[in-house]
Structures are given as structure tokens and as C-alpha cells.
Amino acid sequence: MSMNHNQEIRLASRPVGMPTRENFAFVDVDLPVANDGQVLLKTMYISVDPYMRGRMNDVKSYVPPFQLDHVMDGDVIAEVVESRHSEYATGDIVAGHLPWRLYGVSDGHGLRKLNPAQGPVTAALSVLGITGITAYFGLFDIGQPKPGETVVVSGAAGAVGTVVGQIAKLCGCRVVGIAGSDEKTSYLTDELGFDGAINYHTQNVGLALKEVCPQGVDVYFDNVGGEVTDAVLMRINDGARIAMCGQIALYNATKAEMGPRLLAQLVVHRALMKGFIVSDYAPRFSEAIKRLATWVANGNIKYRESVIEGFNRVPEAFLGLFRGDNIGKQLVKVAQSE
Ligand SMILES: NC(=O)c1ccc[n+]([C@@H]2O[C@H](COP(=O)([O-])OP(=O)(O)OC[C@H]3O[C@@H](n4cnc5c(N)ncnc54)[C@H](OP(=O)(O)O)[C@@H]3O)[C@@H](O)[C@H]2O)c1
Structure with missing residues (x-):
């Protein structure tokens, strides 16, 4: 990547169903100039996330939709390659919500400086970033796990899951994950210490849950929705808590699913089901990051990142989320630091 070449990724068209490479356009743009009070940023890593699928639709939600023919954006790690800002120096590594551009300028608003001496900076987009924080608040605030309880998580081998x-293991719970391949289920049980794992592509989830959760399910952390969630709801205990984090199985649906069908289960079992959006916890993010960082430093929490190299492969990395290509957080490495 040479300093005289700049490029950005725009939304070329809105997908119907599963997105394709054609929904994205790579457009050459001028290299921006940092004015007084600004920094010139070189993009190093881009985070691709399932919620971006919703932003490709022209519907109002908790984040505004991407605009057609406009640059897309998301969480990014960048290096300051030129600074005319008093609080930043050349060589600083920052994280922020930024446009998908090779080079951009910023007035520093919303940027967070990262310290490479404290560990890999990519953690700011994974375990110590939004997905780790989502896991923390969804589990503690809604799941409220207690020692000895059974916690089931869907999308278990992904960034949040x-x-x-x-964390549920650290709380003394029995933990079962549901994921889409044998490689993933082995990773959960062999490397992350889950008590059990179910491959929803090859196993009957309902029958498997009966076997691996003989005491039923006290907490369900739902990342996927659909039939996997139907199966878990049939196994909940009295007083169960269900944290509705995401419904990726439905993000590419072209018509509304029938349902809800199994909510009588909530009545019978006096269960709580609650959705949440992580940004609502922004005032408490530092609490989550601090505890997660301690667990990571102590080796109590391991994390993995699936890293694809190349700005031109951002669409491919994003589409892979819906095929289950990733284990842990999916990132794109765009450039090295200088
Ligand atoms: N509420 C919030 O504030 C918030 C914040 C962040 C993320 N989220 C949500 O949390 C969930 C996980 O996000 P993440 O960033 O950690 O992504 P991720 O789990 O790292 O990646 C997505 C995973 O979803 C699974 N998947 C894809 N299509 C599926 C389907 N049809 N049925 C079942 N599983 C499917 C795939 O794994 P398999 O191989 O197992 O299928 C894939 O690896 C998403 O629903 C996301 O929208 C919510």
C-alpha cells in the first residue's frame, strides 16, 4: 500500500437475502490532508460484525443504515502517520469507529489510544472490544449466572459466544455451547473448558441438550435465534433467564419468520427473556474492559481471532460470518504499523 494511493469501500447496492461481493464497491479517493487539530490515520485492522447486515437494509434501527454509494464504517484500528493534533503523536495506535478507508483524517473525536506494550492491539476489536463487552453485560445483567447452574450459549465459537x-465457567456454572462444526465444538470443550458442545448441523439439538444438560437450562445466551433457540427453549428450567443478544439465523431472511411459537414456555417456567444493545452500557464499558483484561492477563479467558489479510477482502470476511467461517473474532488485517 503506497502513501499516494487511497481507496474506500462503499455500499453499492442493498442485498436481498445473503449479501454478495457485488453489494460492495471499491472506489479510489484522494489522499486526505490533515489540517490543524487533525491526524492522518492509516487503517491497520477492520472489524466485520453481524449487525452490519442490518445496516445494509434501508430500515431505521438502533444504528442508522449505510447510505447507498457512501463509504461504510465500523470499528477500526489505525496508526497515526501524521499528527497536527496536540494529543496525538506519529506512531500512536488508536481504535475508533471509522470509515472503511485506507487513509483518513480525524479530529480525534471518539478515538481511543491503545498501548501495544499491554498486549496485541487487536484485542481492542475482540475480547477487550465490543464483542467481549457484549458477552460481559448480557451474561451478568440478564443471565445472572449462579454457581452450579447450567448455561447454554448459541453461536458459541464466535466472538461473543x-x-x-x-465467563460462565468462571462463575462456577456448567457450560454448554452450540456451534456449527466439529472443529468448533472440539475447540470449545478441549481448549476453552466448556462442559459440552453440540454441532447443530449434524446433531439433533433437542436430543443432544437432553443428554448434555440433564438438569435443564438455567441461563440461555442467544446469539442466533431460529430453530436452535426453539430447541433450547424446550429445555429451560423454572426461573430461567434468556439474554437475547442476536438472531443471526434470521439476518438474511427475505420474509418474516412465523412466531413466536414457543413463548408459552416462558409462562410455564416463569422465565425472563430480555433483549439488549451493548451501547446502552457505554457508561460502564471501562468496568467490563478492566475485568476482561484481568481475566485475559491471568489466562482465565483465552481468545482467538480469525484474521484475513487485505483491504480487498473485507467483503469476503464479512460474508464469512454468515457461513460460519470464523472461530472467535473475525478481523481483516489491512496494513502493518510503519
Ligand atoms: N446486542 C448487542 O449489542 C450485540 C453486540 C454484538 C454482537 N451481537 C450479536 O451477537 C451475535 C454474535 O456476534 P459475533 O460478533 O460474536 O459474531 P460471531 O459469532 O463471531 O460470528 C457469527 C457466527 O454466527 C454463526 N451463524 C451464522 N449463521 C448462522 C445461522 N443461520 N444459524 C446459526 N448460527 C449461525 C456462525 O457460526 P456457526 O459455525 O456456529 O454457525 C458464525 O461464525 C450476533 O447475532 C450479533 O448480531 C449483539
Whole structure:
């Protein structure tokens, strides 16, 4: 990547169903100039996330939709390559919500400086970033796990799911993960210490749950929705708590699913089901990051990142989320630091 070449990724068209490479356009743009009070940023890592699928639709939600023919954005790690800002120096590594551009300028608003001496900076987009924080608040605030209880997590081998399961283990719970391949289920049980794992592509989830959760399910952390969630709801205990984090199984649906069908289960079992959006916890993010960082430093929480290299492969990395290509957090490495 040479300093005289700049490029950005725009939303070329809105997908119907599963997105394709054609929904993204790579457009050459001028190299920006940092004015007084600004920094010139070189993008190093880009986070691709399932919620971005919702932003590709023209519907209002908790984040505004991407605009057609406009640059897309998300969580990014960048290096300051030129600074005309008093609080930043050349060589600083920062994280922020930034446009998908090779080079951009910023006035520093919303940027967070990272310290490479404290560990890999990519953790700011994974275990110590939004997905780790999502796991933390969804599990503690809604799941309220107690020692000896059974916690089930769907999307278990992904960025949020891997952290949820490990925190639940630290709380003294029996933890079972549901994921989409044998490689993933082995990773959960052999490397992350889950008590059980179910491959929803090859196993009957309902029957498998009966076997691996003989005491029923006290906490369900739902990342996927659909039939996996139907099966878990049939196994909940009285007083169960269900944290509704995401419904990725439905993000590419072209018509509304029938349902809810199994909510009588909530009545019978006096269960709580509650959705949440992590940004609502922004005032408490530092609490989560501090505890997660301690667990990571002590080896109590392990994390993995699936890293694809190349700015031109951002669409591919994003589409892979819906095929289950990733284990842990999916990132794109765009450039090295200088
Ligand atoms: N509420 C919030 O504030 C918040 C914040 C962050 C994330 N989220 C949500 O949390 C969930 C996980 O996000 P993440 O960033 O950690 O992503 P992720 O789990 O790392 O990646 C997505 C995973 O979803 C699974 N998946 C894809 N299609 C599926 C389907 N049809 N049925 C079942 N599983 C499917 C795939 O794994 P398999 O191989 O197992 O299928 C894939 O690896 C998403 O629903 C996301 O929208 C919510």
C-alpha cells in the first residue's frame, strides 16, 4: 500500500437475502490532508460484525443504515502517520469507529489510544472490544449466572459466544455451547473448558441438550435465534433467564419468520427473556474492559481471532460470518504499523 494511493469501500447496492461481493464497491479517493487539530490515520485492522447486515437494509434501527454509494464504517484500528493534533503523536495506535478507508483524517473525536506494550492491539476489536463487552453485560445483567447452574450459549465459537462461555465457567456454572462444526465444538470443550458442545448441523439439538444438560437450562445466551433457540427453549428450567443478544439465523431472511411459537414456555417456567444493545452500557464499558483484561492477563479467558489479510477482502470476511467461517473474532488485517 503506497502513501499516494487511497481507496474506500462503499455500499453499492442493498442485498436481498445473503449479501454478495457485488453489494460492495471499491472506489479510489484522494489522499486526505490533515489540517490543524487533525491526524492522518492509516487503517491497520477492520472489524466485520453481524449487525452490519442490518445496516445494509434501508430500515431505521438502533444504528442508522449505510447510505447507498457512501463509504461504510465500523470499528477500526489505525496508526497515526501524521499528527497536527496536540494529543496525538506519529506512531500512536488508536481504535475508533471509522470509515472503511485506507487513509483518513480525524479530529480525534471518539478515538481511543491503545498501548501495544499491554498486549496485541487487536484485542481492542475482540475480547477487550465490543464483542467481549457484549458477552460481559448480557451474561451478568440478564443471565445472572449462579454457581452450579447450567448455561447454554448459541453461536458459541464466535466472538461473543467464546467469551460468554468462559465467563460462565468462571462463575462456577456448567457450560454448554452450540456451534456449527466439529472443529468448533472440539475447540470449545478441549481448549476453552466448556462442559459440552453440540454441532447443530449434524446433531439433533433437542436430543443432544437432553443428554448434555440433564438438569435443564438455567441461563440461555442467544446469539442466533431460529430453530436452535426453539430447541433450547424446550429445555429451560423454572426461573430461567434468556439474554437475547442476536438472531443471526434470521439476518438474511427475505420474509418474516412465523412466531413466536414457543413463548408459552416462558409462562410455564416463569422465565425472563430480555433483549439488549451493548451501547446502552457505554457508561460502564471501562468496568467490563478492566475485568476482561484481568481475566485475559491471568489466562482465565483465552481468545482467538480469525484474521484475513487485505483491504480487498473485507467483503469476503464479512460474508464469512454468515457461513460460519470464523472461530472467535473475525478481523481483516489491512496494513502493518510503519
Ligand atoms: N446486542 C448487542 O449489542 C450485540 C453486540 C454484538 C454482537 N451481537 C450479536 O451477537 C451475535 C454474535 O456476534 P459475533 O460478533 O460474536 O459474531 P460471531 O459469532 O463471531 O460470528 C457469527 C457466527 O454466527 C454463526 N451463524 C451464522 N449463521 C448462522 C445461522 N443461520 N444459524 C446459526 N448460527 C449461525 C456462525 O457460526 P456457526 O459455525 O456456529 O454457525 C458464525 O461464525 C450476533 O447475532 C450479533 O448480531 C449483539
